[in-house]
Amino acid sequence: MSFGGLPPLGRAERRAVHAAKGLLLDWDGCVAIDNRVMPGARSLIARHAERVAIISNNSTHLPEDFAAILAQHGLAVSQDRIFMAGAEAIRHVAEQGYQRVMLLSASRMRRFACGAGVPLVRDDPDVVVLMRDARFTYAKLQRAINALRDGAALVVANADRTHPGAGDRLVPETGALLAALLACVREAEAGMVVIGKPGPLLFERACARLAVRPEEAVMIGDNPDTDGEGALAFGIRPILIGGASPLRFEHLIEA
Known part of the structure; x- marks a missing residue:
């Protein structure tokens, strides 16, 4: 199966996203670049908004800022599901x-x-x-x-x-x-x-807000040192996209 001409990557990751009760998403370099939401991220959040929390090492903005940016794209992620290091x-x-x-x-x-x-x-x-x-x-x-x-x-x-x-x-x-x-x-x-990733605090608060156990969540991010190692240490399955990974958000979306 391919997605918009993309190679058939990410089958196991798609299954993990579909099965997870909580989807934790990184912001900078993942959901957004320079606070501009990426098309693939927009599509995934639109499909799974009720299961999404944002956890970000950003320290120049507030949760209400990211909630407003997402709302401009028609995405309903309330600020109490956005956890930021600052x-x-x-x-x-x-x-x-x-x-x-x-x-x-x-x-x-x-x-x-x-x-x-x-x-x-x-x-x-x-x-x-x-x-x-x-x-x-x-x-x-x-x-x-x-x-x-x-x-x-x-x-x-x-x-x-x-x-x-x-x-x-x-x-x-x-x-x-x-x-x-x-x-x-x-x-x-x-x-x-x-305070921020790879430490446990942001992962802990996001899982508590979504009322899920770590093993019931996945962490989608672009940084193996913060998103990857931090998620693994907290018992969450990480899915790395962008950068050196061939995966993109588009590969995680069910057809």
Whole structure:
């Protein structure tokens, strides 16, 4: 069987998608490129929207942003089924009760943190929270490394160094900024908390929201290190598409 001229790939993966009670989808480089939803992803979500959750290492947007993008394509995935490393990092520091938080992030995430009651400071924090910050500067680096040297905790939204952008270009990610911090204060790595994939938190929250056990779900993503290894460690079957994999969303759609 072929799909739109595509070779007959993905038979086992199609069966897994059909049988799964929960479909966990990565965003950047998978569902969307530069926040533009890919046609194959749109088709798959349209067929299985009630079983879909998005789990993303994105730390510059909020669940409501992705829900709005999907809605523009007629796709109904509510924001309570979208789990993102940036928003979850802010939730984490709020739950931990930190009193002085240095947040290196996009301005949208700073506003979200303030709305969540997170006390943001410029200096002398008890925790440094690192996200993708397109306005990261030498001055920010200097303040952060000195805070870490002086004993502040370190919470990182994700450790990805890049993600795929438009025109097959690489977009620097949080992990690239993390490398700069750790180059200066290596000892900060020991107690570092990383929120995003391949850690279990996003997988755990998505499965809980869908009311499925890990073995009843599949994870569709493009990154073997985060989507693949993270899913396997949590007991979820991963399906890798794009990149080095010959599979595409179109191969996962039942005819």
